[in-house]
Amino acid sequence: AQKITQTQPGMFVQEKEAVTLDCTYDTSDPSYGLFWYKQPSSGEMIFLIYQGSYDQQNATEGRYSLNFQKARKSANLVISASQLGDSAMYFCAMRGANTGFQKLVFGTGTRLLVSP
Amino acid sequence: SQTIHQWPATLVQPVGSPLSLECTVEGTSNPNLYWYRQAAGRGLQLLFYSVGIGQISSEVPQNLSASRPQDRQFILSSKKLLLSDSGFYLCAWSVGQARSGNTIYFGEGSWLTVV
Numbered sequence: 001a002q003k004i005t006q007t008q009p010g011m012f013v014q015e016k017e018a019v020t021l022d023c024t025y026d027t028s029d030p031s032y033g034l035f036w037y038k039q040p041s042s043g044e045m046i047f048l049i050y051q052g053s054y055d056q057q058n059a060t061e062g063r064y065s066l067n068f069q070k071a072r073k074s075a076n077l078v079i080s081a082s083q084l085g086d087s088a089m090y091f092c093a094m095r096g097a098n099t100g101f102q103k104l105v106f107g108t109g110t111r112l113l114v115s116p
Numbered sequence: 117s118q119t120i121h122q123w124p125a126t127l128v129q130p131v132g133s134p135l136s137l138e139c140t141v142e143g144t145s146n147p148n149l150y151w152y153r154q155a156a157g158r159g160l161q162l163l164f165y166s167v168g169i170g171q172i173s174s175e176v177p178q179n180l181s182a183s184r185p186q187d188r189q190f191i192l193s194s195k196k197l198l199l200s201d202s203g204f205y206l207c208a209w210s211v212g213q214a215r216s217g218n219t220i221y222f223g224e225g226s227w228l229t230v231v
Contacts, residue, residue, distance in 0.1 A: 004159075033217050043204055045160070045222035052217050091159055095220075102148070102167075103175065104220050106159030 002027045002099070004092050004107035011112050013082045020067070021077040021090050021110045029053075029096030034075040035104070036066065039089040048090075051075055082114045118143035122207045122223035129230055135180075135194040137226050139207030142188065149190040150208040150220065151182055160206065166190060202230045 003026040013019040025034065036048040051059045051066045059066045067076040075094075079086055092107045099105075122139045129135060141147050148167050152160040162175045164182035172182050179198050183191045190207055207223040 035219070037222075043206075043225040043227070045206060045208075045225075047219055047221060050217060050219060093160075095218075101218065102150075102165050102173070103162050104150075104152075104160070106161075108157075108159050 002029070002032075002094055002096055002103075002105045004094055004105055006092055006107035006110050008110045009108075011110055013079075013112065013114055015084060015114055015116050016081055018078060018080045019082055019112065021079070021092075021112065023075045023077065023092030023107060025073050025075060025092070025094050027073075027094065027096050027098075029098045032094055032096035033101075034066070034068070035093045035095075036064070036075075036077045037091045037093060038086075039091060039109070041088070045091070049077070079112075084114050084116065087112060087114045118209070118211075118221070120207060120209055120221065120223040122226055124226060125224065126227040127229070129197050129228065131199055131230055132196045135192070135197050135201070135228070137192040137205055137207075137228075139190045139192075139223060140188055141190075141209045144188070144209070144211055146187060147209040147211050148218075149184060150210075151180075151190065151192045152206045152208060152222075154204040154206065154225075156203070164192070197230045199230050202228055204228075 005024045032053045034051045038046045049061045065078045089109045091109045119142045150165045151163040166184045206225045210218045210220045
C-alpha cells in the first residue's frame with residue numbers, strides 16, 4: 001500500500017525567506033509520481049509541482065522546487081522567497097502503478113504561515 | 117483552457133435527506149473524473165473515479181454513489197445522508213491514459229454539513 005507522511009503539522013516562516021516542507025513516502029511501486037498541492041483557506045486544491053520516480057533531476061516550478069531523494073523516499077517541497085500569499089495548507093501526494101495510477105494518495109498536510 | 121465547475125459551493129442538509137453534487141469540466145473531452153472527500157483537518161480520500169460515460173469505480177464502500185451521465189459531467193449522490201457524510205467534497209479531472217505523471221486538477225469544492 002502507498003502511504004504519505006507529513007510530520008510537520010505547522011510551519012512558520014518570515015516573508016522573503018525560504019522554507020522546506022517535509023514529505024516521506026512508502027510504496028512498492030517501481031513507477032510512481034509525487035505531487036504537491038496548495039490549499040488556501042478558500043478550499044480549492046492548487047497543483048504546484050510534480051516529480052516522477054524515474055526523473056534524474058529535481059523538479060522546479062518558479063519559486064517551488066522539489067528535493068527528491070529516492071533512496072530516502074523523501075520528496076520535500078522548497079519554497080524560496082516566501083510571500084504572504086503562500087500562507088496555506090500544503091499537501092504531498094503520490095500515485096503509482098499498483099493502483100492503476102488512478103488513486104492519488106495524500107498526506108495529512110502542513111499548514112504554512114508566512115509573517116511580514 | 118480547461119476549467120472545472122462544481123456546485124453548490126456550500127450546503128446544509130438534515131440527516132436522512134438526499135444529496136446531489138454536480139461537477140462539469142469544460143475545454144476538454146473524455147476526461148478522467150474523480151470525487152474526493154476531505155474530513156476536517158485531514159488529507160483527501162478518493163471516493164469514486166470514472167474513465168468514461170457510465171463507468172464508475174468506487175474506492176470506499178459508503179453511503180454515497182456517483183454517476184457520469186455525460187462525458188464531462190460527474191455527479192455525487194446520496195439517498196439518505198448521515199452525520200458522518202459531512203465534509204469538503206472536491207471534484208477533479210485529468211486527461212489521457214492514467215500514468216504517474218498525469219496531473220489531477222481540482223475544482224473549488226463543496227462544503228457539506230449534515231445536521
